Amino acid sequence: MRVDADRLLIDSPHERQIIRFPWWVLLLASLLAVLFQIYVPATFRFLNFLEMPLLLVVYFPLMWRRQILGTTFGCALGLFQDTLSHHPIGMFGIAKTLVGYFTATVGMRFEVDHWAVRFLLVLFFFSFHRVFYWVLSNSVLHIPLELDLGRMAISGLLNAVVGIFLFNILDRTRESA
Amino acid sequence: METLLTRYRGVLVLVLILAAQLVMLGVQVRNQQDIRLVRVWAISAVTPLAMILDGAKSAVTDAVEGYVDLRSARKDNVALKSQVDTLRRQNEFLKAELATADRADRLLEFKQRIPSRTIAARIIGTNAAPSSQVVFVDRGASDGLVSGMAVINGTGVVGRVLDAYPNTAQVMLITDPSFAMGVISQKGRVVGTLRGLGQRRCMVDYVESHLVVEKDEWFYSSGDDRVFPRGLPIGPVVSVAQGNAFQDIYVEPAAMQRGLDEVLIVLEAVHQTVPPVATEAIPPLAPAPEKTLEELPEVSMGETSATPPAEGAAGANAAGVPPGSNATGTATPAQTHTPPARSPLATDADRLLDRYRRIGQSQNHPFGGGSVGTPPPDFNRAPAPPGAGTAATDATTTEPAVAGPAVTGTAATGTGTTGATLPGVRGTGAPAAAPAGASANTTIRSTPAPSPAAPVKAAPVKTAAPNQR
Known part of the structure; x- marks a missing residue:
């Protein structure tokens, strides 16, 4: 079924296309995203604005359109990222669990192949993730992180742009049922 | 009841997962204790791949740098060759001038030595x-x-x-x-x-x-x-x-x-x-x-x-x-x-x-x-x-x-x-x-x-x- 590119909302549940990905794509993409987050900015400091695990947590639940799957994926990737950080385990887990859940929910209502939907969702969830992480740090860990809204907005835009290209690449790996 | 659970299954899972993570986080914060074993596993799993990636990155970086250096070396080579040619011409010219000056000196010295006008x-x-x-x-x-x-x-x-x-x-x-x-x-x-x-x-x-x-x-x-x-x-x-x-x-x-x-x-x-x-x-x-x-x-x-x-x-x-x-x-x-x-x-x-x-x-x-x-x-x-x-x-x-x-x-x-x-x-x-x-x-x-x-x-x-x- 072909969807008009100008349509952003799905009219009926019949239009919900079930999209699946090979398991190795999930595994490899998650691993590379976390490694990228750890090692690449150490060499190329200008790339430290990228939040590759978050982009995956936005993309896959958005494609799956399944809340439980999205929640689980977000939780797993967040916890994996936590294990490689110096913060207590659960900070990224909680934030990304929420992101996974909400993106899967949004995916049920929006046409997820549209570049504008993807751009706005990445921009929104990037900000959400950053704010929620800031809240957790300040409230639970009592670590006074600085929240630079301007910097956050710019980073969100850049991640959205990168996300569009990344999602297009990942689109090639999906297998339709 | 079953319908309700089915309907809100997603939310329920979310709440459970969040609760579990919050508990885990709270325990870590309260006890000031890290879950070290999980980190060790994660790092052990990631490190080999990271090393491979790092090696690949080094190889790519070296290749790129080598290519860039080679390009710059080629440019430098061309520039240096041109410079060498210029300097060689200048050198020949100066040698000729020096030889002329030497000859003039010797001639002048000779002229002063001989009594003839x-x-x-x-x-x-x-x-x-x-x-x-x-x-x-x-x-x-x-x-x-x-x-x-x-x-x-x-x-x-x-x-x-x-x-x-x-x-x-x-x-x-x-x-x-x-x-x-x-x-x-x-x-x-x-x-x-x-x-x-x-x-x-x-x-x-x-x-x-x-x-x-x-x-x-x-x-x-x-x-x-x-x-x-x-x-x-x-x-x-x-x-x-x-x-x-x-x-x-x-x-x-x-x-x-x-x-x-x-x-x-x-x-x-x-x-x-x-x-x-x-x-x-x-x-x-x-x-x-x-x-x-x-x-x-x-x-x-x-x-x-x-x-x-x-x-x-x-x-x-x-x-x-x-x-x-x-x-x-x-x-x-x-x-x-x-x-x-x-x-x-x-x-x-x-x-x-x-x-x-x-x-x-x-x-x-x-x-x-x-x-x-x-x-x-x-x-x-x-x-x-x-x-x-x-x-x-x-x-x-x-x-x-x-x-x-x-x-x-x-x-x-x-x-x-x-x-x-x-x-x-x-x-x-x-x-x-x-x-x-x-x-x-x-x-x-x-x-x-x-x-x-x-x-x-x-x-x-x-x-x-x-x-x-």
Whole structure:
């Protein structure tokens, strides 16, 4: 079924296309995203604005359109990222669990192949993730992180742009049922 | 209830997961305790892949950097090559300039060392004829050049001015086949005539077979030709061979070895001494000047000649004793470095002229004063003794002392080669130079005059007695 590119909302549940990905794509993409987050900015400091695990947590639940799957994926990737950080385990887990859940929910209502939907969702969830992480740090860990809204907005835009290209690449790996 | 759970299954899972994580987080924060085991597992799982990625990254980075370096190296290479070319051209130019400056320095030094008055000139062209050894210099008649002037450089004789034009002059090189000049060897004081052969070497002609000329011995200008001042180095002997009547002696002109660029043209020639044999490969130029040819007094009837002491040692030279040694072969500084007497009759031509003058004096024959039909004096008769001249006669200058190389035991040879260049003598048909102690009846065979030297007009040299006859 072909969807008009100008349509952003799905009219009926019949239009919900079930999209699946090979398991190795999930595994490899998650691993590379976390490694990228750890090692690449150490060499190329200008790339430290990228939040590759978050982009995956936005993309896959958005494609799956399944809340439980999205929640689980977000939780797993967040916890994996936590294990490689110096913060207590659960900070990224909680934030990304929420992101996974909400993106899967949004995916049920929006046409997820549209570049504008993807751009706005990445921009929104990037900000959400950053704010929620800031809240957790300040409230639970009592670590006074600085929240630079301007910097956050710019980073969100850049991640959205990168996300569009990344999602297009990942689109090639999906297998339709 | 089941429907409710099914409907809110997602939310329920979310709440459960969040609650579990919050509990875990709370426990960690409260106990200040990390879940180390999980981190170890995660890091252990990630590290190999990270190392592989790091290796790949290093390889890619190195390759990129190598490529970038290679590109920059190529650029640098091109730029450096261009720079090297530029610097090489500059270097060649500067070398040429330096060489010119060196030559100019040497020429200037040489000019200051020699007593003759000279003018520097640059060679600006060669003759169109391939076989001709003639060059053009950038000095001409406006600079005082006249044909016949000697041309030298720091290492020796170059040639002579063939013709002088307003702003340029033709110089016949020493290697030209029509070039000739009087030369004298350094050791044996053997006099001969140097002739060009059209090649690198020149030939010293008219040296009799019994005279000793060694290889590597230097020849100097003898001054007998009245063109080149005495004492200018010509070059070393490169080969000596016995010919039929005369030796075949070949000399390599030193002035022509390094190419020609700048030269000196002798405006006023001053005789120098032929230096004694030294150990240097290139013999030094004689430091002490004698009198300029212009300073030479006009030889007139009644004047006597003085003989340079250096020539007096030629008797020993003829016996194979090098100059600067006495008859026993023991070198004496006084003999080695004895400066020659300051004689106005420094050349064989002067002495010849003086001899003719005394012959005429003894036979009461006034040269140039007799009427038409007056018989010439008998040149075979012995001349009047030197003291019989004017009051200015120098008693110390006796002819036997004039035992010069060409004269020493060379009665048959004489020095007609040089005498012939004298305008006043040329027409006499008389023998050249009487040998020392030769009797009046001695037959002096006049060697063929150096016909190549005939073009020499001897303009720069004010000869002593052009109108003697």
